[in-house]
Amino acid sequence: MATNPTDPIHQFAISRLVPIEIGGLDFSFTNSTLFMVLTVGVAAAFLYYSTRGRGLVPSKLQSITELTYEFTANMLRDSAGTAGMKFFPFVFSIFTFVLVANLLGMIPFFFTVTSHIIVTFALAMTVISVVVGYGIAKHGLSWFKVFIPSGVPGAILPFVVLIEVISFLSRPVSLSVRLFANMLAGHITLKVFAGFVVTLSSLGAVGVIGAILPLLMTVAITALEFLVAFLQAYVFAVLTCMYLNDAVHPHH
């Protein structure tokens, strides 16, 4: 399987780099772990390096960082109001992590961290835990009124509350599945079209001419994937902001 150069699934395989086992549980340092560390390292290094000058007139790199900051801050202020700004470090970390992980995955031979559902699910559960934890800590049990829409007749209220609860529980699922599915499907598509080029061009002159079309597709899909990488990070962050709004203002 691994010997096949055009196997589209092989890129998602997890391999143990440093096997670690504690109490029968597998804590190995895998290639996924390596790229998570790399993601955090690249993001932190870029932010640190680009803001070292602290110029009043920003340099090119500094303006990228400032744009990211402004973008995230506006996004959070739009959905959760100024009261939600205390979550800015959290949202900014999530946005940067997902964005850098997606973009690192676009480099050939690099592992895409966000193409594994357990990673995106862990991120989504962190968001939902923060929403529930902060909501209960701030508003007490009255936070649960977020499940009770106002102006609903008493007869159908149990059903509505049940639907609201299911709707709330579906949030981490949709949040994690969307990011994971987009990254997985995009990378497989890319690999399949690139595989056509390899297979067709091994058929001789006719095949090489026939391989032009999938080659063009590969180039186009690569551009699309960069858009998707950015857009999915944005969607993840903007939904985080909207869910945090429920924690900050439960009575809307």
Place this chain on the structure above:
Amino acid sequence: MAEHREDRSDSSQSEDEWAARRAALSTKLAEHSAERAKLAEGAPRGRGGMQGMAEGLKLASEFAAGIIVGGGIGFGIDRLAGSAPFGLIVFLMLGFAAGIRNVLRTVGPSTTPKTPSESAGAEEPRRPS
């Protein structure tokens, strides 16, 4: 010729021009601070630049997630209580409703009655459609 015109514009027009610019800037600033003040109250739905594209991407998965979670709960209840297949049927329907609710929360009119001032400002553009 050109110099002459420039001179004239410097002397007579510049005052008017600066005044007009000042007025434009102050109205712009007032608009901006009003927008900020409105956001500070915690307006729940902002309409940013990429908002539309992001909404389009997330609707399908939110709908599917509602059904999956509803079906999962029903299946779990059936497993625990041995009530197959009624838990699955009921909760699949509730999950379907939750999926619709997810979609409507993003694109539909708000179900919660709003205060008069809020509904006048936020819902006005949506009414005609």
